[in-house]
Amino acid sequence: xxxxxQSPRHKITxxxxxxxxxxxxTWNHNNMFWYRQDLGHGLRLIHYSxxxxxxxxxxxxxxxxxxxxxxxxxxxxxESAASxxxxxxxxxxxxxxxxxxxxxxxxxxxRLTVT
Amino acid sequence: TQLLEQSPQFLxxxxxxxxxxxxNSSSVFSSLQWYRQEPGEGPVLLVTVVxxxxxxxxxxxxxxxxxxxxxxxxxxxxxxxxxTGLYLCAGTLGGNxxxxxxxxxxxGQGTILTVHP
Numbered sequence: 001x002x003x004x005x006q007s008p009r010h011k012i013t014x015x016x017x018x019x020x021x022x023x024x025x026t027w028n029h030n031n032m033f034w035y036r037q038d039l040g041h042g043l044r045l046i047h048y049s050x051x052x053x054x055x056x057x058x059x060x061x062x063x064x065x066x067x068x069x070x071x072x073x074x075x076x077x078x079e080s081a082a083s084x085x086x087x088x089x090x091x092x093x094x095x096x097x098x099x100x101x102x103x104x105x106x107x108x109x110x111r112l113t114v115t
Numbered sequence: 116t117q118l119l120e121q122s123p124q125f126l127x128x129x130x131x132x133x134x135x136x137x138x139n140s141s142s143v144f145s146s147l148q149w150y151r152q153e154p155g156e157g158p159v160l161l162v163t164v165v166x167x168x169x170x171x172x173x174x175x176x177x178x179x180x181x182x183x184x185x186x187x188x189x190x191x192x193x194x195x196x197x198x199t200g201l202y203l204c205a206g207t208l209g210g211n212x213x214x215x216x217x218x219x220x221x222x223g224q225g226t227i228l229t230v231h232p
Contacts, residue, residue: 031218042121042203042222043158050218058219090157094218102146102207102218106157 002027006091006107013114019078021110023091030096032074033104034058034066036087043090049074050096081114088112118142121204121223128194129231136189136226138204147187147206148220149178158203194230202226 004025013019025032030051035043045058047066055066063085065077078085088111092104120139128134138147146165150158162171164180164187171178175198177190187204205220 033219035222040124040224042119042224043205043220044222045219048219092157102148102220103160103163104148104220106150106159108155108157 004091004093004105004107006089006110008110009108010111011113013081013112015081015083015114017081019081019112021076021078021089021091021112023074023076023107024072025091025093025105025107026072027093027095027105028071029093029105030071031094031104032068033092033094034064034074034076035090035092036060036085037090037109038087046076046089047074078112081112083114086112086114118208118221119204119206119223121202121226123226124224125227125229127229127231130195131193132230134191134194134228136202136204136228137186138188138206138223139186140206141185142208143184144206144208145184147180147184147204149187149189150203150205152201152203152225154200158201191228194228196230196232199228199230202228 007022033048034046044060046064049055049068088109090109091107094104122137148163149161152158162178167182167184169180175192179188203225204223
């Protein structure tokens with residue numbers, strides 16, 4: 001069965017360190033998204049990609065970067081981790097077809113704590 | 116300011132009761148989704164509505180999209196403990212299915228529902 005996986009599931013890091021969160025999908029979806037989830041804010045879009053070599057900034061992109069070298073993976077990098085980036089991070093993907101592009105499939109999430 | 120306002124934020128009810136969750140905006144959405152999320156997991160899509168006034172039913176869940184496509188509601192009949200979770204509405208802005216809004220979702224804050232046995 002097709003799926004979307006994230007690793008690690010839990011991560012504790014120190015302020016100032018670089019951290020990379022992995023996202024891998026086997027749906028063969030062109031669109032991939034990274035969100036953070038904080039209490040009272042729902043899900044906020046960090047970065048997204050419509051295909052290989054394409055990346056775009058979301059509403060809360062400062063301090064984060066992504067790269068898309070293949071269809072399956074969209075790793076999220078925190079350049080210099082800050083305590084404000086303590087959150088739960090979700091990766092999602094959707095099909096290119098305009099009829100289903102808004103139906104996103106989510107990974108299980110990564111809980112990141114920055115101390 | 117949240118583009119999509121969900122209410123209530125918290126809902127605690129007894130098994131068998133009915134409930135309604137609302138999702139409101141001053142903006143027009145070309146489509147709107149409802150997701151359900153359980154602790155430690157990612158959101159799972161329940162339904163997509165795209166036409167103003169559209170009503171969709173999924174067993175005991177009824178979803179409605181407002182006529183002006185600015186609001187939506189989720190009604191659960193005879194709630195069960197298995198319905199407990201976080202319910203999120205999410206929409207795509209505007210009537211343009213392509214362009215800068217393509218595939219992007221704006222989420223409400225969520226409604227935490229607890230159904231007690």
